[in-house]
Amino acid sequence: MTPRAEAAWRVLGDVPDPEVPAISVRDLGIVRDVLEHDDGLEVVLTPTYSGCPATEVIERSVLDAISAAGLGPARVSMRRAPAWTTDWISEDGRRKLREYGIAPPGPVAVPEGGAPIRIVRRERIACPRCASLHTEQLSAFGSTACKALYRCLACQEPFELFKPI
Ligand SMILES: [Zn+2]
Incomplete structure (x- = not known):
């Protein structure tokens, strides 16, 4: 460069x-x-x-x-191919998301030899504020379509998850 x-x-x-x-x-x-x-x-x-x-x-x-x-x-x-995926968010970016109160996306599942697929994540999402895994989804959509709305049952705070795609 x-x-x-x-x-x-x-x-x-x-x-x-x-x-x-x-x-x-x-x-x-x-x-x-x-x-x-x-x-x-x-x-x-x-x-x-x-x-x-x-x-x-x-x-x-x-x-x-x-x-x-x-x-x-x-x-x-x-450049539209390959398509953007949340896996491209940097480590710094993930830390900043958590500090902002947004749970960063987990890794996207990639089938062998295939393109990334949109997946329904079944594991627990950690609260970005207190790191508790005792959380529940309130809505599949948050302030924008790329986020989902969650609530932490430990600290009672609602938060958004940046959905992995
Ligand atoms: Zn919490």
Whole structure:
């Protein structure tokens, strides 16, 4: 990676995800590459969900941050395959989610030789606040479709789970 692309990579570690502002677009794993061309930088993004309305917001924030850091001109390109999975969320991102009160997603089940599948997780989800496994699901959907609503029966606090996909 060139120094300019590396600098942009660092800048993207501070661009918050519009839906989960606790973590950056880089921690979320949607920034796949930063390339330097003769006419500027190219940031390669893989959107989290197809048709996600946040994609345009993310594109704008990414370009604004790079421009504000004096690293422009830049453009964004979309890489849709392979599809984004919650397994791409960084360890830092998972820690920040817990600190924000959101249980990070568990690993996605991958059948042998196949693509990741959406699975129903039957094991207990740990409360992000007190780590108790004594939790129950209140709703399959939280504030956004990518989260589910849970309640901790130990500390009584409701919390969201970032669903593994
Ligand atoms: Zn708890």
